[in-house]
Amino acid sequence: MIAQTLLSGLTTGAIYALVALGFAIIYNASHVINFAQGEFVMIGGMAAAVFVETGLPLPLSIVLAIGIAVLVGFLLEKLAIEPARGASVVTLIIITIGASILLRGLAALVWDKKIHPLPAFSGEAPIAIGGATLLPQTLWVLGVTVVTVAALWWFFNRTLAGKAILAVSHNRLAAQLMGISVRRVLLVSFGLSAALGALAGVLIAPISFTSWDVGVMLGLKGFAAAILGGLGSGPGAIAGGLALGLIEALGAGYLSSAYKDVFAFVLLLAALVLLPNGLAGRRTAERV
Amino acid sequence: MPAAAPQSASRKGLLALAAVVALLPFALANNYTYEIAILVGLNAIVCVGLNLLVGYAGQISLGHAGFYALGAYTSAILAARYGWPALVSFPTSIIGVAILAWIVGKPVLRLRGHYLAMATLGLGIIVSVVLATEDWLTGGPDGMSVPPLLITGEKPWYWIVGGVLLFTVWLAQNLIDSPRGRAWRALHGSEVAAAAIGIDAARHKLAAFVLSAAIAAAAGALTAHYSGFITPAKASFLHSVELVTMVVFGGMGSTLGAVVGAAVLTTLPQLLTVFKEYEMVLFGALLMLTMIFMPQGLVPTLEKLLAAARRKPG
Amino acid sequence: MLLRAENLAKRFGGVHAVQAVDFEVAPGAVQSIIGPNGAGKTTLLNLLSGIYRPDEGTIWFDGLTLTGKPPHQFAAAGIGRTFQNLQIFFNMSALENVMAGAWLHEACGLAAAALRLPRLARAEREARQVARELLEFVGIARWADAPSAGMPYGALKRLEIARALAARPRLLLLDEPAAGLNPTETRGIDGLIRRIAGRGITVVLVEHDMKLVMEVSQRVLVLDHGRRLAEGDPAAVSADPQVIEAYLGCST
Numbered sequence: 119m120i121a122q123t124l125l126s127g128l129t130t131g132a133i134y135a136l137v138a139l140g141f142a143i144i145y146n147a148s149h150v151i152n153f154a155q156g157e158f159v160m161i162g163g164m165a166a167a168v169f170v171e172t173g174l175p176l177p178l179s180i181v182l183a184i185g186i187a188v189l190v191g192f193l194l195e196k197l198a199i200e201p202a203r204g205a206s207v208v209t210l211i212i213i214t215i216g217a218s219i220l221l222r223g224l225a226a227l228v229w230d231k232k233i234h235p236l237p238a239f240s241g242e243a244p245i246a247i248g249g250a251t252l253l254p255q256t257l258w259v260l261g262v263t264v265v266t267v268a269a270l271w272w273f274f275n276r277t278l279a280g281k282a283i284l285a286v287s288h289n290r291l292a293a294q295l296m297g298i299s300v301r302r303v304l305l306v307s308f309g310l311s312a313a314l315g316a317l318a319g320v321l322i323a324p325i326s327f328t329s330w331d332v333g334v335m336l337g338l339k340g341f342a343a344a345i346l347g348g349l350g351s352g353p354g355a356i357a358g359g360l361a362l363g364l365i366e367a368l369g370a371g372y373l374s375s376a377y378k379d380v381f382a383f384v385l386l387l388a389a390l391v392l393l394p395n396g397l398a399g400r401r402t403a404e405r406v
Numbered sequence: 407m408p409a410a411a412p413q414s415a416s417r418k419g420l421l422a423l424a425a426v427v428a429l430l431p432f433a434l435a436n437n438y439t440y441e442i443a444i445l446v447g448l449n450a451i452v453c454v455g456l457n458l459l460v461g462y463a464g465q466i467s468l469g470h471a472g473f474y475a476l477g478a479y480t481s482a483i484l485a486a487r488y489g490w491p492a493l494v495s496f497p498t499s500i501i502g503v504a505i506l507a508w509i510v511g512k513p514v515l516r517l518r519g520h521y522l523a524m525a526t527l528g529l530g531i532i533v534s535v536v537l538a539t540e541d542w543l544t545g546g547p548d549g550m551s552v553p554p555l556l557i558t559g560e561k562p563w564y565w566i567v568g569g570v571l572l573f574t575v576w577l578a579q580n581l582i583d584s585p586r587g588r589a590w591r592a593l594h595g596s597e598v599a600a601a602a603i604g605i606d607a608a609r610h611k612l613a614a615f616v617l618s619a620a621i622a623a624a625a626g627a628l629t630a631h632y633s634g635f636i637t638p639a640k641a642s643f644l645h646s647v648e649l650v651t652m653v654v655f656g657g658m659g660s661t662l663g664a665v666v667g668a669a670v671l672t673t674l675p676q677l678l679t680v681f682k683e684y685e686m687v688l689f690g691a692l693l694m695l696t697m698i699f700m701p702q703g704l705v706p707t708l709e710k711l712l713a714a715a716r717r718k719p720g
Numbered sequence: 721m722l723l724r725a726e727n728l729a730k731r732f733g734g735v736h737a738v739q740a741v742d743f744e745v746a747p748g749a750v751q752s753i754i755g756p757n758g759a760g761k762t763t764l765l766n767l768l769s770g771i772y773r774p775d776e777g778t779i780w781f782d783g784l785t786l787t788g789k790p791p792h793q794f795a796a797a798g799i800g801r802t803f804q805n806l807q808i809f810f811n812m813s814a815l816e817n818v819m820a821g822a823w824l825h826e827a828c829g830l831a832a833a834a835l836r837l838p839r840l841a842r843a844e845r846e847a848r849q850v851a852r853e854l855l856e857f858v859g860i861a862r863w864a865d866a867p868s869a870g871m872p873y874g875a876l877k878r879l880e881i882a883r884a885l886a887a888r889p890r891l892l893l894l895d896e897p898a899a900g901l902n903p904t905e906t907r908g909i910d911g912l913i914r915r916i917a918g919r920g921i922t923v924v925l926v927e928h929d930m931k932l933v934m935e936v937s938q939r940v941l942v943l944d945h946g947r948r949l950a951e952g953d954p955a956a957v958s959a960d961p962q963v964i965e966a967y968l969g970c971s972t
Contacts, residue, residue, distance in 0.1 A: 151520045202698045207519045208466050212654060213697045215647055220690025227683060334643070338527070345524055376539045383528035390525050391513040577834045584833035584840060585819075585826040585847070588812070592820045595809030599880075602769060602803075603887045604795035604824040613830055659811065 122251070123371040124364065129256050129325070131363020132263040133159075136318035137340025138347065138355035139270065140311035146287035146350050147307035150199055150210050154218040155315055156337015157225075161187045162316025163328030164225060167234035176237055184316040190221070191312025195305050218337070225330040236323035255324045262321055266314070267356060274352070283307060287350070335379060339366075342386035416579045419662045423575060427568040431561075440560035442676055447567035448629050450668035453652045454571075454578050454661055455621025460650065461658035462582060463614035464594025465515070466523045468646050469530025470622050475641030477503045477623025478630035479537060479544055482552040485631075487543070492555040492631055499627045500620050507619035508612065515611040527643060534641035549637030552630040563632050570628065571665075574621060578661045590614055591659075622649075651689075655696050657703025666705050721780075722747040722922050723768070723799075723891055728777035730763055737763040739946045741777075745891065750913065750923045752933045752954075755943035756967055761926040762804055764943065765893050768924075769801045770794030782890065796824060800889030802880040804896045804926075810869045814860065814879050817868055818851040821886030851886065858882040858912060874905045881912065885921075892916060894925040898932050910936055934958065942966070 137155060144152045165186050169179035198213050205213075239258045244251040274280035285293040286303045294300055318336075319328065326332075343362045347354025362382055370378040434440050452474055459465050480499035484490040490498070514525045538547045557563075581587045589610055592600040597607050630636040639645065648671070656667020675685055700707050725743040729736070738760040745751055753761050766772040768779065770791035778787045781797050809817050826847055832840055855861045858878040863871050868879065877897060884892055897913070898906040906929055913936050917923055927933050933940060933954065940957045942949040944966040950957050957963055 151523075198694055198698065202701075205697070205701055207523075208460070208654070208658075209697045209701050211466070211468075211520070211523055212650065213694050216690045216693025216697065218690070219644075219647070219686055220694065223684070223686025223688075223690055227687065338531070338643075341524065342528070345521070349520070377535060380532050380535045383531050386528045387514075387525055387532075390517055390521055390528075580836040581830075581834045583844070584836070585823055585828055585843075586830060586833040588816060588820040589823050591812055591816075592809050592823070595811045596807040598771060598791070599803065599807035599809065599883075600820075601771070601791035602795055602801050602807075603821045603883065604792050606790070606792045617830070 123367045125252055125256065127364035127367025128360065129259050129363070130322075130366065131360035132259050133318045133322045133336070133359070134340050134343045134362050135356045135359025136263060136266065136314050136321075137336060138344035138359045139267075139352060140314040141341055141344040142350055142352055142355040143283075143307050143314070144311045145344070147283060147304055148199060150214065151341070152194075152308075152311065153211065153214040153337065153341075154194060154221060155311065155340060156333030156335070157218050157221040158187045158191065158312045158315025158333070159319035159322075159336050159340075160225060160328065160330065160333030161190060161221070161312075162319030163236060163323035163332065164229055164234060164319075164330065165316075166320050167236045167323060167328055168229055170237060171234070176239070180320050183320060184313050187312040187316030187319075188309045191308040191310075192305055194312075195308035199304070199308070200301070218333070222331055222333070229330065231330050233327050233329045234323075235327050236320070238324040253325065255321075259321045259325070262317070266317065270352070279306065339382040342382045345386060346389045416583065416661070420572070420575055420579060423662065423665065424572055427572060431564065434564075437560045440564055442673060444560065444563050444567050444632065446669045446672045447564075447571045448625050448632070449649075449652060449672050450665045451567075451571050451574050451625040451628075452622045452649055453656070453664035453668045454574050455618040455625075456649055457653045457658065457661060457664040458578055458581065458590070458621075459614045459618040460653055461660065461664070462587065462594060463590040463611060465611055465614065466519075466650075467526040467615075467618070468523050468643070468650065469526035469528070469533070470618070470649050471643075471645035472530035472533035472641050473503050473507060473619040473622040474626035474629075474645070474649075475537060475636070475638065476506065476533060477626035478552075478636045478640060479550075479626075480623075481627035482550060482630045482636050483543060485553045486550060492553055496555060496624075496627050496631070500624050503623035504616050504620040507616045511612045511615040511619075512608075515608065515615060527646070530641065530646050531643055534638050534643070537638040537641055544638065547638060549635055552634050552636055554634060555628070555631035558634075567628065567632075570624070575661055575665065582661065586610075586613075651693055651696075654701075654703055655692070657705035657707070660703065660705045660709075663703050663705030667703065670704070721745065722782055723924075724780045725768060726778050728764070728767055728779070729775045730760075730767055730772055731775050736946050738767065738774075738943075741943070741946070741948050743768070743941060745922055745924055747890075747922055748917070748920060749939060750917050750937050751925075751939045751941065752937040753924065753926045753941045753943060754928070754930075754933055755949065758945070759943040760946040761943055762895055763946070765801065765895050765924075765926055768794075769799055769893055795887060795889075798888075798890035799893065800884035800887050800891070801893035802877075802884050802895055802897060804899065806873075806876050806880060808868050808876055808879060808883075810867075812868060813865055814855060814863045814868050814871060814875075815848070815851050815865055817879055818854050818882045818886045819847050821883035822847055822850065822888075824887050851882075854882045854885055855879075857885070857915070859908065874901055877901065877909070878912070881916075885916070889921060891922045891924065894923065894927075896926055896928065898927060898929045906932055930958070 137159060140155050141152060144150060162183050165183035166179045169182055170176055194217055198217050202210060202213055238255045240254045242253065244253055274284055282298045283303050283306065285298055286300055290300055339362060343358035344355045346362060347358025362385060365385060366378060366381045369381040430443060434443060456470050459467055477499045480502050481495040484495035484498060485492045510529060517525050537544050544550060589605045592605055593607055593610055601607060652667040652671045653664050655671060657663025721744050723745040728738055728741045730738040741764060753764060755761050763772065767774050770786065770789060773788055778785065781799060784797055786794055786797060809820060812820065826843060828840060852864055855864050858881050860875045860878050863875055898909050901909065910932055913923055937954055940954050941951045942957055942963050949966055950960045950963050
């Protein structure tokens with residue numbers, strides 16, 4: 119029984135980790151908390167589901183869905199974040215919250231408010247492993263997440279583009295002086311985060327279905343995971359996501375399933391109050 | 407160029423508001439319009455309180471709907487399930503929520519910026535989930551019915567809400583024009599400089615937090631007794647966002663702005679029921695456009711335009 | 721001694737911003753802290769005003785032990801300060817900035833403020849008057865009702881001083897009061913510091929402008945790499961070969 123719970127926790131944890139990574143990437147590049155992150159997850163799942171329903175093959179639908187999310191990410195950066203550069207924290211938070219509401223409203227209009235399934239990537243026959251049964255989709259979720267994290271590591275540490283993004287996050291002015299186009303870095307960051315979110319949406323949709331408002335809780339919990347791990351830290355985001363998924367599954371299984379959604383936020387509050395730097399983050403001192 | 411002493415300007419605003427409250431009934435044709443006016447008033451009360459926290463003390467709360475709903479439910483539960491007279495449950499709920507805000511605010515207000523936003527958001531969500539889950543107490547997701555307070559009927563409630571609103575605005579303006587108000591605004595301006603002049607940031611932030619929570623609870627309780635019904639949706643993140651939107655749209659740091667913001671954003675959805683499907687899209691777009699192009703809010707932006715226009719001739 | 725600090729140390733990661741620094745100020749004195757960039761002057765000031773908690777050492781002010789207390793309690797004890805990077809309340813007018821500065825002397829209860837009890841209205845009028853006088857004292861009376869965000873840099877430097885004075889401090893710490901000012905404006909600051917000292921307020925300033933430091937201080941402390949390099953009256957310190965070397969590099 120516990121193996122089942124842990125597995126389910128790892129699966130959702132992987133999704134939270136992907137969403138949290140998206141938050142971390144955008145935050146690092148622009149110091150903006152993108153409250154619309156969850157909507158990328160929604161767009162990924164919903165677009166793929168709708169494409170499949172219109173008859174397109176699954177792989178194509180997935181690629182198109184991620185592509186649409188990336189486009190939305192670019193638009194968000196260009197139309198909402200760039201014009202408001204230099205605005206206060208509150209202003210930026212509200213802008214992205216507005217974007218999140220706008221995207222949800224559009225999703226309800228363009229598609230509908232129904233729940234949509236997405237076909238599992240390689241069938242639904244459960245696999246039995248050591249007392250637990252797992253869906254093939256679970257393997258996809260975990261596998262793709264691992265591959266994605268590895269790819270991201272390679273991107274940020276071994277490619278010029280990735281290093282440019284890191285440079286901007288450490289010191290924007292110096293990066294600009296080195297000839298790095300901050301605007302382009304911001305665009306790429308948003309696009310990358312959108313792709314991560316959409317990927318998460320596509321991975322989880324076969325298991326927990328998708329709908330116009332599936333992004334709200336996922337986004338908030340992904341954000342909680344990012345903060346848990348230390349805002350702005352990639353490894354922290356992954357650790358936070360996995361930890362959150364596990365604790366949520368264990369809590370729902372052994373404490374109270376009615377309060378499943380609450381564990382994330384109780385954990386978040388505890389982390390914020392007791393561990394202001396998160397599991398791996400850094401605090402910046404204010405210079406006077 | 408000399409600006410009018412802030413006190414006289416705000417007194418004019420208060421008188422203008424009182425005039426509006428007194429004269430509006432002549433324009434209200436039926437119970438439905440009275441109902442909208444009452445809802446505007448109730449939202450305005452919350453927003454005036456929230457503005458003290460966000461616009462003046464410079465903090466952020468993405469969970470204020472939680473306090474609103476807790477005020478509503480506490481009064482409702484005490485009156486409906488335990489038979490307390492509404493006149494007693496009402497002030498009790500305000501005091502209860504204030505105490506809770508005090509307990510919760512102490513650790514949470516040590517946080518700043520995004521972290522504070524996230525913490526208040528988390529609190530709000532926890533409240534809404536608890537309210538929806540403990541159905542033996544709260545009636546669950548379908549809500550519960552609430553006994554009336556004193557009277558029922560649109561017309562009497564209009565005057566009750568109008569009176570409470572004017573009282574709240576008066577309180578808020580007094581506070582803003584006092585040393586305490588300046589201390590809060592100092593915190594907003596520069597926390598380190600405020601400390602250098604002896605302002606204890608933690609205590610003041612907490613005071614602003616508790617006061618705005620108490621005001622939200624009062625408005626929540628009034629709403630519950632007025633409409634005779636309350637649901638956990640009133641504690642939702644979306645509702646918290648609506649409240650913050652009203653404050654920033656009307657103008658952070660302007661009490662009258664908070665009232666105007668509440669008025670516009672409460673009546674607009676009613677006028678646009680035709681566009682019900684587009685409501686979220688429009689709301690989201692409005693939020694974004696306001697914060698990008700008019701980050702100070704409607705009333706301060708208008709004031710600036712007026713001041714510029716007055717300076718132009720000669 | 722009005723203020724006494726012993727063996728102060730502050731580290732940031734591996735950087736020893738301040739190390740083994742002793743500092744004393746006699747009541748009524750005007751003293752300066754100088755040193756090359758990075759010497760730890762502002763860090764020392766931040767320690768003396770409570771913004772940083774020292775990793776080692778103690779701070780006594782007027783008989784009170786202030787070490788480790790939060791900055792608002794340093795202010796309540798009677799220490800005021802200005803900031804190198806202006807920390808004006810840009811959301812308020814110049815007058816309101818100064819009125820805010822008087823918080824320690826006008827504190828009122830929340831209920832009293834909200835209900836606008838009559839004695840509060842009277843206190844408000846008096847506070848406004850006192851603030852105008854302070855603006856006059858520092859020489860920016862014409863900006864009284866202007867939004868502070870629109871004021872020129874030189875006026876803002878003076879506004880910070882007026883705001884700090886509103887708290888009626890016994891000791892005023894000025895962090896580079898002449899930074900960014902031209903020679904005429906700097907002479908004005910010189911005069912202002914003398915007028916402040918004339919009111920019985922003890923002044924400690926961190927400054928780069930040597931002319932100002934020499935003219936106005938009775939005692940100078942030189943910091944270098946976080947440590948005390950020299951201390952004494954201005955003439956002696958400026959002739960000290962170690963000080964000259966620290967500022968100008970190795971002597972040939």
